Structures are given as structure tokens and as C-alpha cells.
Amino acid sequence: MPILQLTYSGEIATITLNRPEKRNAISAEMIADLLAAFDEVEASPAQVLIITGAGKAFCSGMDLDALKALATQSPAQHLEDARTLARLCRRLWSFPKPTIAAVNGHAIAGGCGIATLCDFTIAVPEAKFGYPEVRIGFLPAVVSIFLVRQIGEKQARDLLLTGKTIDAVEALRLGLITQIARPEELMTAAHDIAATLLSSSPTSLHVTKKLLCDFAAPEVDRELALAVAESAQIRSTLDFHEGLMSFLEKRPPRWSGK
Numbered sequence: 001m002p003i004l005q006l007t008y009s010g011e012i013a014t015i016t017l018n019r020p021e022k023r024n025a026i027s028a029e030m031i032a033d034l035l036a037a038f039d040e041v042e043a044s045p046a047q048v049l050i051i052t053g054a055g056k057a058f059c060s061g062m063d064l065d066a067l068k069a070l071a072t073q074s075p076a077q078h079l080e081d082a083r084t085l086a087r088l089c090r091r092l093w094s095f096p097k098p099t100i101a102a103v104n105g106h107a108i109a110g111g112c113g114i115a116t117l118c119d120f121t122i123a124v125p126e127a128k129f130g131y132p133e134v135r136i137g138f139l140p141a142v143v144s145i146f147l148v149r150q151i152g153e154k155q156a157r158d159l160l161l162t163g164k165t166i167d168a169v170e171a172l173r174l175g176l177i178t179q180i181a182r183p184e185e186l187m188t189a190a191h192d193i194a195a196t197l198l199s200s201s202p203t204s205l206h207v208t209k210k211l212l213c214d215f216a217a218p219e220v221d222r223e224l225a226l227a228v229a230e231s232a233q234i235r236s237t238l239d240f241h242e243g244l245m246s247f248l249e250k251r252p253p254r255w256s257g258k
Helices: 028-043 064-070 075-093 110-116 141-151 153-162 168-174 183-198 202-234 238-249
Strands: 004-009 012-017 048-053 099-103 120-123 128-130 165-167
Touching (some): 004 028, 012 028, 012 183, 064 238, 099 183, 110 120, 110 128, 120 183, 128 168, 141 153, 141 202, 165 168
Parallel strands (some): 048 099
């Protein structure tokens, strides 16, 4: 079964994260497939991209097997992992065609990033959002760059430093999402937004998105380089290894502060 499903309906492309048995968790293969799918959609006649998930979750964050592998990776591998995540986020943030996330369930950590980096984010009332990385000794470095721009520094500090999860109502209040829709109406709501977008000039939409990205791109790229370095560096700390092991072993962490 493919990790992603890419389908077309007229000028609308839909990417469905398709690992429902894993709550659509992110793996290296999924990132590679997403990047390839973005390239295909950009080159296609489609003018709007919808991203959603199969099953009860949108995306639960990093895959458990990928987390386990972190314990044995080299510094060079850590750095490459961080660069790959940054490439995915940067690509989605600057995707030239309008993007809509139809969040059918929980969107956590990297999954929250994918959901909220889209131009429009519609969520079901049951959806939860959050960046719990600090609770396992990790660093939400790459996503923090975009989160500060989305909801402001004070609110971003609250989410990132506490690692708490929030519901769809709070996410809407903060500006992380743009709309709440009942599960049976989620894809209809996404297609309604797509129809509105398709009634406008695709050239104007493309140029408007490019302009908005160009305003921030130099600073975003500078910050991404710093975030990648810090994300790789923290993986060499004792707290990261303790947080990772405690998470995998389902026990409270014993932090050393090192």
C-alpha cells in the first residue's frame, strides 16, 4: 500500500497521507514521497493542492521506528535528517500553488507543521495540535521559525516551551487554523475553498504567493540554517538520549540537564 495517495479532480490535486495503521506518522520515505508529490503537482495542470490524512489521524509526528533509529545515528546523519525536514517545510511554505490542509484528526509535532504550513487549514473539532518535543529532550527548531510568524512570539513560546497540545477551538483562536468543520463536511469545506481560489486568476494567485514568500525568504533561510544546526546538535546531548529512551520505554524521564 502506498504511503501517499495522489489524486486529481479537475484542477484540484489531493495528497492523502496513507499510513492509517501508524496514524500517518512521518518516515524518511514519506518525506521523500511528499517532496516528489509536490514536484508532480507543481508541474501538473492542477491549480490547488489539498493535503489530508487517511484514518483517524492527520499525522502523529515522527514514526516510532525512525525515533528508535535516532539513538544510533552519527552527527552527520542527524544533520542530514534536520536538513531534510527543513527542505520539506520550506517547500510546503513556498509552494507556488494555493494549499489547503484538511485536518481529519490529530496533527502533532512534524504533523502539526505540515498541517499549519498550508495556506488554509481546516480541522475537525476533535483534532489536536501541538509541539511536544521539549518533553522528550528534543527541539522544535525548524517548525518554530514558521510558528512565530503565524501566531506571534509570545503565543509560540507558550506552545513550544510547555509542549502542550491544544484543541481545534484554541488553534482557531490563535490563528494556527482557519476553519473548523464537522468530519462529514471536512472535504466539502476544502473543496469550497478550492472553488473560490479557482475563480481567481491563477497567475495572480501564483504571483501573490511568491511575493509573500519573497518578503520573508531571506530571513527564513537564515533562520533555517541556524535551526538545522541546533536541531542536529541537541541530538548529541544526554537529555535527548534520556528523553528518547524514556519515551520508547514508556517511563518518566530522568533529566541531567546535560
